[in-house]
Amino acid sequence: MELARAGANQRIARISSHLQPPNIQERSDVLLKRAECRAKGGAPGFKVAILGAAGGIGQSLSLLMKMNPLVSVLHLYDVVNTPGVTADVSHMDTGAVVRGFLGQPQLESALTGMDLVIIPAGVPRKPGMTRDDLFKINAGIVRTLCEGIAKCCPSAIVNLISNPVNSTVPIAAEVFKKAGTYDPKRLLGVTTLDVVRANTFVAEVLGVDPREVDVPVVGGHAGVTILPLLSQVKPPSSFTAEETDYLTNRIQNGGTEVVEAKAGAGSATLSMAYAAAKFADACLRGLKGEAGVVECAFVDSQVTELPFFATKVRLGRAGAEEVYQLGPLNEYERIGLEKAKRELAGSIQKGVDFIRK
Numbered sequence: 001m002e003l004a005r006a007g008a009n010q011r012i013a014r015i016s017s018h019l020q021p022p023n024i025q026e027r028s029d030v031l032l033k034r035a036e037c038r039a040k041g042g043a044p045g046f047k048v049a050i051l052g053a054a055g056g057i058g059q060s061l062s063l064l065m066k067m068n069p070l071v072s073v074l075h076l077y078d079v080v081n082t083p084g085v086t087a088d089v090s091h092m093d094t095g096a097v098v099r100g101f102l103g104q105p106q107l108e109s110a111l112t113g114m115d116l117v118i119i120p121a122g123v124p125r126k127p128g129m130t131r132d133d134l135f136k137i138n139a140g141i142v143r144t145l146c147e148g149i150a151k152c153c154p155s156a157i158v159n160l161i162s163n164p165v166n167s168t169v170p171i172a173a174e175v176f177k178k179a180g181t182y183d184p185k186r187l188l189g190v191t192t193l194d195v196v197r198a199n200t201f202v203a204e205v206l207g208v209d210p211r212e213v214d215v216p217v218v219g220g221h222a223g224v225t226i227l228p229l230l231s232q233v234k235p236p237s238s239f240t241a242e243e244t245d246y247l248t249n250r251i252q253n254g255g256t257e258v259v260e261a262k263a264g265a266g267s268a269t270l271s272m273a274y275a276a277a278k279f280a281d282a283c284l285r286g287l288k289g290e291a292g293v294v295e296c297a298f299v300d301s302q303v304t305e306l307p308f309f310a311t312k313v314r315l316g317r318a319g320a321e322e323v324y325q326l327g328p329l330n331e332y333e334r335i336g337l338e339k340a341k342r343e344l345a346g347s348i349q350k351g352v353d354f355i356r357k
């Protein structure tokens with residue numbers, strides 16, 4: 001009986017969360033609070049916000065996070081089109097309560113109380129552009145969103161997708177430092193798509209199921225900074241010099257391959273939403289206290305002389321609780337590492353300067 005009533009409340013909360021009249025909205029807030037309390041009580045559940053939820057990545061990612069049983073509350077924020085995306089996703093008969101937020105005046109409401117904030121907001125590449133060409137527009141977007149996080153949910157884990165990741169993560173760190181809320185363990189640049197691609201392409205070469213393959217990809221998330229460690233592939237495998245060249249180039253240029261195939265209609269969205277959902281799920285499992293959750297991510301790091309670097313990290317209740325060393329590299333990878341570090345150093349500094357200067 002009580003369960004049925006709770007279910008009805010949740011339904012009303014879902015429907016009325018899109019309605020505008022203040023009295024209905026007020027009632028919806030009460031009902032939503034009840035649903036949130038319930039979700040926070042017995043059944044485990046985290047509050048997740050997606051910033052840029054109406055975009056190419058954002059929409060598919062919203063769908064995937066609505067399907068995640070670890071999510072009890074899902075906030076969808078964008079500067080356009082969130083009412084439609086929210087209405088649509090909210091009809092899915094899964095547990096998470098969905099709520100939409102539109103435009104800067106609603107940013108703080110979208111962020112308050114969140115455990116995990118995922119950011120795919122910003123412009124994507126067109127053919128002929130590098131990820132760094134997106135810096136001008138996306139740096140400002142990331143700064144504004146991170147200022148909101150520092151104010152409204154300073155303890156949230158942040159998954160940063162907006163490009164150029166090699167610069168936007170340092171930007172976010174500087175914003176949080178300025179606000180006095182920086183916790184390096186909680187800021188993670190999402191490089192999962194590089195690992196997803198590496199697993200797929202290596203599996204093709206080996207003739208096995210990609211789900212059986214694990215390729216560490218380290219460095220950063222642009223061109224030569226994307227460094228797959230083929231000598232550490234699991235299960236242990238050897239590659240000819242030709243295969244190593246082919247795989248390294250294909251993994252480093254996977255993003256460009258999609259940008260060119262889409263011919264002006266944007267960059268990877270579907271595989272990226274899949275990768276982001278996979279990474280967010282790992283973060284939530286870590287938050288829940290699951291042991292042994294390990295993923296690659298671009299984080300505050302002491303693995304090299306650079307202040308940020310992507311390696312495997314262990315995800316726990318506090319975020320990236322352990323940052324793993326690179327492990328043994330072969331000669332090909334050592335040369336790649338030096339190239340990656342040279343480019344990364346400039347991209348990181350550019351991000352830092354954007355906030356400090």
Ligand SMILES: NC(=O)C1=CN([C@@H]2O[C@H](COP(=O)(O)OP(=O)(O)OC[C@H]3O[C@@H](n4cnc5c(N)ncnc54)[C@H](O)[C@@H]3O)[C@@H](O)[C@H]2O)C=CC1
Binds near residue numbers: 078162
């Ligand atoms: N880390 C990675 O591996 C990958 C990163 N990306 C990056 O993700 C970003 C998003 O890509 P798409 O979804 O394809 O772009 P999109 O243009 O389809 O969507 C971006 C969304 O961000 C929204 N937005 C713009 N300014 C905003 C603001 N101030 N606050 C909130 N939302 C705002 C837009 O309204 C739009 O809905 C791009 O920067 C792209 O380069 C894309 C693929 C892989």
Ligand SMILES: O=C([O-])CC(=O)C(=O)O
Binds near residue numbers: 131163193254255259
């Ligand atoms: O290539 C791009 O611009 C988008 C991206 O980061 C990727 O697909 O890896």
